[in-house]
Amino acid sequence: MNDCRKFYKSLIICIFSIAMILNIGLPVYAAVYTVPSDSGEADTVYVAGNPNTYPLEYYSKEDKAFCGVFPDMLKVVSEKTGISFTYISASFENRQKELSRNNQVELLTVLSDKQNECKVNELLPVLKFYSKGENTTYCIGFTEITSPELIGKIKNAFSEISEEEKMGFLLANSSNDPELNNKDRLIKIIISSISFLIVICGIIAIVAVKRKKHSNQDSMIDELTGIGNAEYYNYAFEKLLSRQSKNLYAVVYLACEVEKISIECGEKTIKEIERYAAAQLNSKIASAEYLARINDGVFVMLIQAPTEKECASKMFEVVDNLNLYLQEFYPNMANAFSAGASRLCEHPDCNAETAFYNAKQGYFAALRSNTSAVITCESHLTQDRRQGKLRKDVANAVTDGEFRVYLQFINENKSGKICGAEALSRWQNKEYGILRPHEYISILKETGQIIAHDYKMFSAVCSQLEIWNAEPYNRLFLTCNFTRTSLSQNDFFDRISEISSNYKFERRRLVLEITEDSIAENSKAVSENISKCRRAGFKIAIDDMGTGFSSFADLYDNEIDLVKIDGEFIASCTSERRQTMLSNIITLVHKSGAKVLCEGVENLGQAEFLNTINCDMMQGFYFSKILPLVECEKFLKNENITENSTLIKSE
Template identity: 25%
Template sequence: MKLRTRLPLLVIPLIAGPLLLAGLLAFIALRQSAEQKSTDQISALVSRLDDQLQLLSHVATANIDIFSDDPLVKSYLLTSDAEERYDLLQRPLLQKLASIQRVYPDYYEIRILQPDGFEDLRLQNRDQPNLTEEEADSPGFLAMRHADQDTLVRIGINPDNQELALYVSRRISLINPAFESFSTPPKLRGYLSLTISLQSLLENLSPSPWPQGSLILTDAQGTLLAASQEIDSARLLGDYDLSPGITVLQSKSQIDLHGQSYQHHVKCLMDGLWLHLLIPEADLFKESRNIGLLVLLICLVAISISVPLLLVLIRNRFLKPVERLNQALAAMGKQSQLIQVPVQSEDEIGELSRSFNRMSLDLHQSSEQIHNLAFRDSLTGLPNRLMFIKTLRREIETARQRRGRFALLFLDLDNFKHVNDTLGHPAGDQLLIKVTEIFQSNLRGYDYLSRPVGIEVDRDMARLGGDEFTLLLNHPEAEHLAGPVAERVIKALSEPIDLDGTACYVGCSVGIAIYPDDGRTVEDLVKHADLAMYQAKARGRSTYQFFSSAIAAHSQQRVLLDQRLHTAVETLNFQLHYQPIIDSRSMRVVSVEALIRWNDPELGQVPPDRFIPLAEENGLILPIGAWVMEEAARQLAAWKKAGLPPLRVAINVSSLQLGQSGFARQITQVLNKYQLSAGDLYVELTETAVLQGREQVLENLYALRSLGIQIALDDFGTGYSSLSYLQTLPIDILKIDRSFILNLQENNNGVILSAIITMAHSLGMQVVAEGVEDHDHLAFLIAEGCDLLQGYLFSTPLPAGEIERLLNLPLPEVI
């Protein structure tokens, strides 16, 4: 059998069966919903009637207790003389009872009965005959007379008007104080009875929620007391006896009346009063039956429409997918974008489509991965150096053809190495990711004036490697916008960056090169932007710098200086000069500070403040520092051997040296090599080296202290000058920066110097004053108790041979 024939045979039962089943389930659910709705309505109605009746009964019971306790009622019943009772008390009592009826108009009969059942007094607010003046044998009086409690509540038909009424009666027993003692048991004096209209209750019976149904009130024997007025309940019931349903407090049954099925609900409202609800099942399930027929009609219409439509859809979904797969296979070999076909079925065609999609996706992802590996930075997702070079080359070509201009910004993080070394490489990677996010949030499409500049971070920004980034600013006003954009980046990175609870400050320096002014090739633009960035760092970091010819010249000088410094390190072409340090009490030279000097054959005398920062930057400070330590120890050993007076040598140490794990061991080896003691040398370091120190720096400082080598803090007052590290770090000597001494008379420097000397002494430190150049400086420092003095007043830094001569001269000749 062909598929064209099989499809209708399979589709028709598959569609018709579920639809018909759904219709049947819907009909059942609707029928159950109708029954539940009816039950809820019945419960609500019964609760409303029950609550109303209970409320009426409770209020009447409370009221009759109050009424029977009224002194006028008591006096009336205690007066045995009928003539006296009628003449003196009946009128005021009637007025009293009339006032009660005005408040409670439903109490349409208020009666007082004698103990023998004679109705002694009646007050009614209706025009109706009194047919029951003598009630000694009436069922109501007999029930009241034999009741276990003083108050009796009952439902019954009022014989005077044949209406259903609520009777509330109160037995009144009193002591006559005029003739009886208070210890005498109270005697029955009569009864107070309220006849209460139930009209408000009966009004709830009509209209019935079910037009063909009926609500009926009966007594315990099933006698009809009241009913809703939509239909003739008596005719509806005919000879049917309602009493069999009065067996439990609440029941439900199904009965047949005049050939029609009814649901019979029975509920006891109170003793002697029962509520019957007769609901035709035809009315009850009419709505669900109509909706069920509608559902059946909808199912048939759905079958007649869906079957032909589904046949067409299946035909299209079997034949056309094959054609789409063929077309997709042909296109996949010609196009680079992702090719996918829709999966429309779960059969072999659908599986074939999914397999094709998986194959196409894998090929596309592999292609994207290869592209990303080649052109994207794996950490930040930004274009890498290779992609940047391609983009920059394309921008140069476009600008050359259109005679355009653009700016290249070279960005370098200022404090990344410190964060990376201190917190570890994972923290450094996290920092780079967050920095990239900051770039994206601050550069996406706008400069600092919120003017569109066409920046697309994922396209125009690149990470060249490490902490270096580049940004292409392609805009007609790029030359004017580059500075504000750089300021915006620098400002954004000036805020602390949270790395797992640690606030890190990195900052950023930016170099800017403009095409074509600063270069027409990729190499020139990158080189010049890089040079401008280094100039920005030299200016104090966290700033930007445009490239200029002066920067190029400075760069050439820097390159030459770097080359010559490497040569000097290889040949050890350095000398040490020594500047004396004087004891302020004995005015004798007690130590010297070793200061490096470099006289290059090509550059001449190069100042330390020029080559030392370069050496710290390129790492040459480590071999230079090792040479200084070795040479200073050798010279000190030679002086000792020559019999010169005892002398100590201070050696300046870089933070990079302190960051080496074997630094303390290195000093120990040098001391042992030249047979020196720990007290012969002490090290000097700057505040910056301490504050930027890592854990290894602090470990080395404490190791030096444990060896007995003293530590001097140089240039105190020029850095952060935090008092906390003076208390916690192993510092023995405090060297006050020469700027305080030279400007002694300015800006309260004298007061500050006095405070520093006093503070250092209180912490157990010695104080060295640098820059002592005249006798006024000397006199002030001696008066303030400064321990050690150093400056041109005594001597400039001298070669070792001249230090020997200086030590042999009397001090007055030195000054």
């Protein structure tokens, strides 16, 4: 509402200013009494007018009367007070000086800068306007014969006339210049109209620019947190940092593992964490530094850090304080955020996108090294270029069979012999050689190739089981890993049924390994697929038990044949307390009807201990390296293969 008032007021003032400059306007409002003599009626106030101050006050030859803004305002004062006003000695000659000095009038009109030319006791400012490049004030001058009571009435009446009314009188009288002929008046009216349109267009343009500016500002605000967004980061980097000052800044990429937190706590928690994080980061940022939320769980900061030491110190402080702050609200969520930083002095010509990308590589390096923050260096960028090339090649690699099956054999405790093997994926890359899963699993997920990869591995395992259909190899089982993405598909069972139908082998010899986080994320779909697979004859194993994603309720809620306890958990069982806990877990699994396989067995001491607590099977480098298929049969000997596998024979 205030903006509208300001707009219309500005418009009116612009129009009046143009009218004053051009001396044009609209028809006359009214006039007051005028007499040619030096006196008038006894009950009126005598006024000395200035015949030459158009359009404020002038003598009209045609009307033989004083006209203009002041006569119109005096008429209003007359209506308010009952006082009559009469201009005396009316002509084209200005007699104000003479009439005031002779005390023949009570009031006269006078410009503020010419008051000394006339004899006045008191001035009443009535109208301010712009004329001939200057701001001028027009006043009512009271002579010494004007009574205080009369002055008071006139002052009060003038004070009740609003500025809008005064401007209306000015506009109404601005076209009646007696010196103009009709042709001149028409020309000025045309010029006035054009000027008016120019003013209107200018005002509209100003309003549009302001609205666009506000719109641009709104578009740079993140709706969830109220801080800047990706557009704001780009604006700050490109517009607010000068080329010289960029060398003093570093870009910090902060992120939390959204997928992991979502599984554990839900989507709502992610949003809450982001709001808390934004508030904390915003409270710590300096006046010449900038903060933005880029997407889910990802923030970026432009911080002042002239040296590498300052950059590291500030980044670690920011991340550590943020994680401590979040732990106040989520005690079980330690080190939720990690960070990477890129110092702009090392890449002076990079743009906002490249700087962000470089900082992100430091973040990935922090995750790989299990630390809270890392400053990006050239080796990180080299590593990312390598990952970029692998990302480009991965689709063809899946299609062309570059992913090969390797096996690590499993020993049965009861017989001390080999009972089966776990099928593991390796990428035989033409440029980089044999790559292990941690080097490419994330790439498979990012590119959407993980499902195709899983089914390729499954097909290869089925083929190997068919090859091992004869004695003594038909006593062995193989386990095949499936990621959460594959296992959650509605057509999972249909796909593996179709693939396995092309091979002849006993279905109970194939164990489908699922990670416990698979059950936690999509329990309904996974449970249905588990039931269908088990009814078809396949065995089911939970992989990596002990990594913290699921509870033992999942073991009882699903038909599980084998539980694989994670190698890191086995390695940590060095105290009596932990060993007792592991023994109790194995007992609990046995009561559910499942068998137990302990992974990561590296030495004889571990093997002997696991044997004493009734672990069914063991797997690790103490028993077998990870071997390509061509070397597996050389490793296997008839006397090393169990006669009667506990897992296969159990129903």
